[in-house]
Amino acid sequence: MASKRQIVVGGVPIGGGAPVAVQTMTKTETANLQATMDQIRTVAEAGADLVRVAVPRDDDVEALRTIVRESPIPVIADIHFNHTLALKAIDAGAHCVRLNPGNIGGPEKVGEVAERARAAGTPLRIGVNSGSLPKHLHALERESPVEALVAAAVEFVELMERLDFQDFKVSIKSTSVPNTIASNRLLSERIDYPLHLGITEAGTKWSGSLKSAVGLGTLLADGVGDTIRISLSTFHAEEEVKVAWEILKALKLRERGPVLIACPTCGRLQFDMDSVVAEIEERLRAYEDPIEVAVLGCAVNGIGEASHADFGITGAKNEGVVFSRGKPLRKVPQAELVDVLFEEIDKYAERKTVVVDDEAQAAAGAEWLAEIEAENAGELTPERLAAMEKAAVQLDEAESPTAGRRFTRA
Numbered sequence: 001m002a003s004k005r006q007i008v009v010g011g012v013p014i015g016g017g018a019p020v021a022v023q024t025m026t027k028t029e030t031a032n033l034q035a036t037m038d039q040i041r042t043v044a045e046a047g048a049d050l051v052r053v054a055v056p057r058d059d060d061v062e063a064l065r066t067i068v069r070e071s072p073i074p075v076i077a078d079i080h081f082n083h084t085l086a087l088k089a090i091d092a093g094a095h096c097v098r099l100n101p102g103n104i105g106g107p108e109k110v111g112e113v114a115e116r117a118r119a120a121g122t123p124l125r126i127g128v129n130s131g132s133l134p135k136h137l138h139a140l141e142r143e144s145p146v147e148a149l150v151a152a153a154v155e156f157v158e159l160m161e162r163l164d165f166q167d168f169k170v171s172i173k174s175t176s177v178p179n180t181i182a183s184n185r186l187l188s189e190r191i192d193y194p195l196h197l198g199i200t201e202a203g204t205k206w207s208g209s210l211k212s213a214v215g216l217g218t219l220l221a222d223g224v225g226d227t228i229r230i231s232l233s234t235f236h237a238e239e240e241v242k243v244a245w246e247i248l249k250a251l252k253l254r255e256r257g258p259v260l261i262a263c264p265t266c267g268r269l270q271f272d273m274d275s276v277v278a279e280i281e282e283r284l285r286a287y288e289d290p291i292e293v294a295v296l297g298c299a300v301n302g303i304g305e306a307s308h309a310d311f312g313i314t315g316a317k318n319e320g321v322v323f324s325r326g327k328p329l330r331k332v333p334q335a336e337l338v339d340v341l342f343e344e345i346d347k348y349a350e351r352k353t354v355v356v357d358d359e360a361q362a363a364a365g366a367e368w369l370a371e372i373e374a375e376n377a378g379e380l381t382p383e384r385l386a387a388m389e390k391a392a393v394q395l396d397e398a399e400s401p402t403a404g405r406r407f408t409r410a
């Protein structure tokens with residue numbers, strides 16, 4: 001169930017139907033102002049809505065004042081064990097403070113932080129981690145880790161409510177993808193506060209991205225989760241932001257820049273797809289329009305499968321076409337395909353509409369495509385097999401050769 005309540009972190013709404021916010025965490029020593037600010041600017045450029053910085057020492061709180069003032073995006077202070085640092089982070093102007101009520105020194109200290117946060121108008125994130133559940137839940141944790149995580153989160157929510165503090169979001173973090181999914185689903189049914197999603201210590205760029213896509217994607221597709229952080233073992237925090245955006249774009253929850261689609265390739269491939277796709281992906285980073293760009297490894301199927309794409313290329317032998325929304329724009333030598341594709345995208349970026357500048361080129365492209373398709377009409381390509389399967393699923397019972405016989409036993 002989606003959260004009903006909304007909090008606002010430095011102007012960014014979280015929950016209550018707001019777009020899912022992307023956040024990351026700096027990997028620098030927070031007190032190293034230059035390095036921390038450089039990384040914050042980099043992640044902001046990559047699309048982070050919020051950034052979290054670790055505040056384990058007084059030096060970091062000192063730096064926090066400047067960071068909050070200079071950061072282009074709201075800053076969340078990450079505090080563990082030491083409630084006085086949380087108080088100081090609020091005083092330093094942090095846009096939000098993340099703390100784990102289970103390790104901050106008891107309800108009284110949580111109360112002190114809540115009091116200070118209320119006075120300053122600072123929202124909190126209260127987090128529960130699978131590795132640090134309160135002692136009285138350890139037996140339940142052995143029996144049902146999911147129930148234990150949810151019970152801990154609900155207890156903390158009740159504590160905040162007893163303290164008459166409602167300006168918070170909640171996170172349950174686990175290294176287990178199934179437990180993250182199950183516990184957040186359960187929690188979303190029990191509380192209506194915004195939820196922060198993440199998989200703790202997800203892993204390297206490759207495995208961590210996949211785990212996060214499965215875990216967070218499953219929850220987001222159900223409407224659970226209001227802000228996400230992808231935790232990757234890399235010093236480059238912007239990689240976390242890029243992965244978060246790919247998840248949100250794949251689910252069509254948010255739009256940001258172009259979406260690249262590419263055929264999986266097969267034995268009919270007519271050019272060096274790996275390097276071409278990599279080059280296109282890299283060059284597309286410079287564009288803001290949420291266009292879809294397709295790369296087809298051959299023209300055997302025409303461009304039918306990618307006819308919805310705003311722009312695309314396909315090639316065969318030494319030639320290829322650049323197409324747009326199902327129609328060829330130009331026929332060009334294969335070596336020029338990528339550059340011509342970007343010429344067309346640039347024209348679109350300027351005019352905000354697709355224009356066929358050269359009808360003769362477009363007609364030559366259409367003719368060339370028709371020839372290739374005709375030459376390969378009998379080929380069972382992955383796309384044609386998929387189309388056949390799709391057609392079979394939609395088979396009209398009335399037109400089926402076995403119509404009416406499905407339940408006949410005679």
Ligand code: SF4
Nearest residue numbers: 263265266269297298
């Ligand atoms: S047949 Fe399909 S999958 Fe194979 S190279 Fe051509 S477009 Fe790609």
